[in-house]
Amino acid sequence: METNKHPGDEVPPETAQSGKLPCGTCQGSGVKDGKPCPNCGGTGEITVLVGDA
Numbered sequence: 260m261e262t263n264k265h266p267g268d269e270v271p272p273e274t275a276q277s278g279k280l281p282c283g284t285c286q287g288s289g290v291k292d293g294k295p296c297p298n299c300g301g302t303g304e305i306t307v308l309v310g311d312a
């Protein structure tokens with residue numbers, strides 16, 4: 260099954276207990292060097308596993 264996971268994501272967006280953080284590569288802008296950020300796929304945020312701490 261295809262997911263919306265981007266290179267910078269730790270886990271697929273549909274993962275339980277995941278959260279969004281600003282992408283460090285594009286500083287959350289979604290644009291890197293005038294092009295959609297390859298790390299976050301142009302969304303400006305990455306999905307990380309936050310757990311239940």
Ligand SMILES: [Zn+2]
Nearest residue numbers: 282285296299
């Ligand atoms: Zn980015």
